[in-house]
Amino acid sequence: MIGIAPQEWKTDLPEFCEKTRDFYAGKMDKGSYKGFSGRYGSYAQKGGAASMLRLRMTAGCVSKEKLAFIAKAIRAYQVNMVHFTTCESVQFHNLDEKSVCELMEQALDAGIVTMGGGGDFPRNVMCSPLSGVEEGEYFDVMPWAKAAGEYLMTFINAEKMPRKLKVCFSNSPANVTHATYRDLGFAACPDGTFEVYSAGGLGNNPQFGVKVAEGVAPEKILYYIKAMWLTFRAYGNYENRGKARTRYMQEALGGAENYRKAYQEKLQEVLASGEQLDLSREEVMAAAGMKEKQGKTGDGSSASGERVLEQKQPGLYTVIWHPIGGQPRPETLASLGELMQSIDGTELRLAPDETAYIINLTGAEAEKILEATKETAQTKFETSVSCIGASICQVGARDSQALLQACVKAVGEAQIPDGALPQIHISGCPSSCGTHQTGPMGFRGGVRMADGKAQPAFVFYLGGNEVQGKETMGRELGTMFESEIPSFLVKLGKEIAARGLDFESYRTQYPDGIEKAAAEYLA
Structure with a gap:
């Protein structure tokens, strides 16, 4: 390793x-x-x-x-x-x-x-949070994600890095880590290999990634990481911070096909260099603790409920915990950590939508974890995603967390039924840390003029999709005053509930319904 x-x-x-x-x-x-x-x-x-x-x-x-x-x-x-x-x-x-x-x-x-x-360094490597325990996954990509994370740390002192380098792994077409539109993404295939996507990203100049390789053996992934760095060194605009992201290379090189060729050239350079970057499957699995994790079995106890998932390992369960806004009470998190010390084979997995999953639990253990994590989202809407927001972040334009709390409060008080509203995505600025561009509904912090003064507002996006093969950027429909967004969501939720539909069914049956509901709030 x-x-x-x-x-x-x-x-x-x-x-x-x-x-x-x-x-x-x-x-x-x-x-x-x-x-x-x-x-x-x-x-x-x-x-x-x-x-x-x-x-x-x-x-x-x-x-x-x-x-x-x-x-x-x-x-x-x-x-x-x-x-x-x-x-x-x-x-x-x-x-x-x-x-x-x-x-x-x-x-x-x-x-x-x-x-x-x-800073200008490889960021935290991301992975499908239920990899290894999820029914229907193509294969467990977690050990390979961990190996990639170890290797990427050797680039901390590398020269001419992009402003951020986000690498992720996906275990299925659900694509929850956005493998097809990150700087470098490894998407699992049914035959145990990866498709590799490169030069994607959200924020300014959003781009879906270019598929640069397929049929890649997991043991070979480090060659593709090294090729990503070399490609950016050769073609990236590391002198202009506004464009020092890998996604700008697609345009700079004249399109996706030219980028694919440029990346492949650098990949061939790495393969021909003689540098040994092959991973040993045995070592990777050992480093990931696979033997210990796979050794746990159920004890005959069972658990059920909306926050309980059955794992592909018979008799074992996962508990879902989503603190609203991704902000757990510190006391609750500390108590959970202390409780988990007495449970063999368990760990907490974090997801890109700020959900936490506690895996490898017997039924009796799951019941204890459920009790310890009672402070959690109760509806799909309450699992909505928000970046940290402008009250904390130096570059944030709007307080995304405050908006989320106001929306959750308004929707709860209006008793909008679960499913009528989706998981929304809120970013305080154009950086899209809240992934507003590929959520079903997204909001991005900005301003709107009223009486000659700039007022707190958010740009509204509709129709994003993260699923592999269906990736879509949401359409920018206009700007809403921050103070009016909760009212808009309540109005929309009531309209959908009155028709006895959930959000997705409503979108299908009434394609322009959301735009009509939003019209009076938009400028």
Whole structure:
């Protein structure tokens, strides 16, 4: 296996602590500090009075050992805000200068790396959260995602990297990690190989990825990662930060077919170089702890309910937990982490829609987890996705979390039945951290003029789809005042419920119904 041991990053920490002291002492400006601290997975929050720390959870896996660290940190440092991100990592918020430095070092001792969590570096590798336990998956891609994550850490100090490099793995056409439109995506096929997609991404200039390879053996994936870096070095616009993302290469090279040829040329260079990047299946499975995970069996107890999934392993279950906005109460998360220490073979898996899954449970264990995670979304609409928002993020335009809370409150008070409204996606700015562009309904932070003044508003998107083979960007329909969005959703929910339909059925039977309901709110 090719990687870097977490403890090896400790040599970088003194410089971070020195610069962080300078920032809080007023000796370093916000922009300079942001450019420096992102490499360490930390940013100053809006206002500059507190810090956040992003804990990388490769492939969205939070082991019992990592949960034990999180629980201990929450209690020892009185962490009052935690966020599950859409890149399957965990963020601590509202940290002071001393806490962020100490937690960064203590995380390394627990096997949790923060390096490269921000800035121009490979981001947290994402993976279908139920990989390995999901009925109907093509194959378990989790071990390969973890191996890719280890390898990508060796690029932290590489030159000429894109502004972000997001790599993900998908175990089925559900495509929950958006493998077909990330910087580099590996989509599982029924025959145990991967299709590889490259140069995709949301945000400004959104692009679906280019399929650059198919029939790729999992043991060969590192060659494709190396080729991605070389392609960007050769053709990426790393001098213009606004265009320093892989998706801009499609246009720069004159289209998808030219990009595919350019990538293939770099791939052939890697294959011909003699560098040995083949993975050993045995080593990959061992490193992923597959033997231990596959050894657990049911004990005859059972569990059922809307938040319980039967795994493909007989007698084992998964519990679904979705804190609204991806923000669990720290006390609840700490207590869950402590409870899970006594359960063999379990772990927490994070999803791109901010859902957490606790896997490999007997029926009796599932009942205990259900009780520990009672504070959870109760409807499809309540599982809606939001980035951290402008109250925390320096670049955010609007407070997406506040909008989500207002919408959940209004829809709940109106008693809109479950299913009448979909999972909506909210981003505070054009970066699309809330994936508003491919949700069935999306909102992106902005402004709208009223009486000559700029007022808080969100651009409304309709009709996005993330499913492989059906990928669609939502249509931008106009801008709504932030204050009126809850009213719009209540009106739409009542209209759909009055017809006895769910959201998808309504869209099918009344193709222009949502646009008509939105018309009076849009400009």
